[in-house]
């Protein structure tokens with residue numbers, strides 16, 4: 712899939728993240744629970760330079776819980792603290808705060824051991840476009856955005872959100888671009904809506920979604936689209952779905968673009984139920 716990010720934008724985003732990283736003690740990396748690895752930016756790991764991070768699997772309400780559990784174990788085996796949340800669930804927001812506080816306390820303990828007077832630990836949120844950065848910041852801020860002044864070496868004043876007495880959050884997130892070298896990664900990200908649709912071949916994405924669902928969630932395929940057969944005749948399947956969903960043009964022909972759009976929107980709007988598009992061991 713020919714998706715290109717402009718190198719200039721990427722370089723600028725990288726510089727901005729690098730600058731902000733200097734201000735914080737740890738990083739909260741947001742990924743999409745439906746595609747946790749595909750929605751990571753491998754560059755972040757290099758930029759972190761030994762800084763602690765926690766991973767928040769966002770939009771867990773849209774993901775398959777069984778697969779999410781596997782992802783949490785996967786990250787645990789890598790020694791990375793991870794949690795999965797629905798940003799609209801208050802309990803989940805509390806879990807983010809508690810987990811971040813735990814990391815903050817570890818950091819403060821290290822300072823104490825070095826004889827440095829503890830202060831509030833500072834964190835920033837990073838993630839690819841549309842992963843939920845602003846929404847999570849707003850939930851954590853809960854209208855408590857507090858100016859805590861300049862930090863040395865920073866010309867632009869940073870706003871900090873006092874989430875807890877000993878934990879502050881940078882009020883602007885770091886945007887990182889996903890990586891598209893692997894075609895399947897691109898298709899997964901396109902399916903969940905990371906990339907602007909104008910740039911996308913919707914029929915390819917819809918086909919990807921149908922094939923994936925047919926092999927991983929055949930009952931959904933049957934219930935939603937009344938398709939039970941193998942997807943060898945993809946044109947036939949599009950025709951069937953298009954007719955059923957009223958995507959017809961004059962003359963009774965099926966409009967394939969409209970049909971593809973409906974399939975993609977069905978997935979994005981969770982009309983197919985909770986679905987994960989990536990498995991830790993690539994079981995799919």
Ligand SMILES: Nc1nc2c(ncn2[C@@H]2O[C@H](COP(=O)(O)OP(=O)(O)OP(=O)(O)O)[C@@H](O)[C@H]2O)c(=O)[nH]1
Pocket residue numbers: 769770771772773796797798799838839840841842843844845846847886
């Ligand atoms: N269902 C669900 N939707 C979520 C969740 N978190 C965020 N969203 C939705 O995802 C969309 C994108 O959220 P934003 O907070 O704008 O994402 P962002 O990462 O700040 O996006 P950019 O500004 O493009 O970088 C919004 O429609 C949110 O409502 C979640 O946990 N569950």
